[in-house]
Amino acid sequence: xxxxxxxxxxxxxxxxxxxxxxxxxxxxxxxxxxxxxxxxxxxxxxxxxxxxxxxxxxxxxxxxxxxxxxxxxxxxxxxxxxxxxxxxxxxxxxxxxxxxxxxxxxxxxxxxxxxxxxxxx
Numbered sequence: 001x002x003x004x005x006x007x008x009x010x011x012x013x014x015x016x017x018x019x020x021x022x023x024x025x026x027x028x029x030x031x032x033x034x035x036x037x038x039x040x041x042x043x044x045x046x047x048x049x050x051x052x053x054x055x056x057x058x059x060x061x062x063x064x065x066x067x068x069x070x071x072x073x074x075x076x077x078x079x080x081x082x083x084x085x086x087x088x089x090x091x092x093x094x095x096x097x098x099x100x101x102x103x104x105x106x107x108x109x110x111x112x113x114x115x116x117x118x119x120x121x
Contacts, residue, residue, distance in 0.1 A: 013115040018075035034121045057095045076112040
């Protein structure tokens with residue numbers, strides 16, 4: 001996966017409308033929200049990686065769902081879509097190459113957080 005730079009990151013990784021909405025409605029809390037995202041999302045990703053060590057793909061569903069929610073609430077559209085896709089496939093017992101999927105999610109999380117930083121979040 002190639003990580004785009006600059007403006008391409010905006011449309012691919014961030015829902016700028018959602019971010020502007022958050023900034024307008026929760027301007028005093030936005031720094032705290034983004035700080036919590038930066039702290040919690042990597043921990044949830046670690047839970048996903050830990051779940052890979054067990055041979056039960058269903059163990060991936062709760063952390064994938066949690067990361068999906070965090071992403072959706074904070075406008076990280078690509079991350080939300082990747083988590084939603086993995087979660088749906090796991091729930092339907094369509095076990096994908098979970099290691100690859102989690103690896104892609106990890107890359108997307110990093111790129112998403114970088115995109116947020118570019119916008120001062």
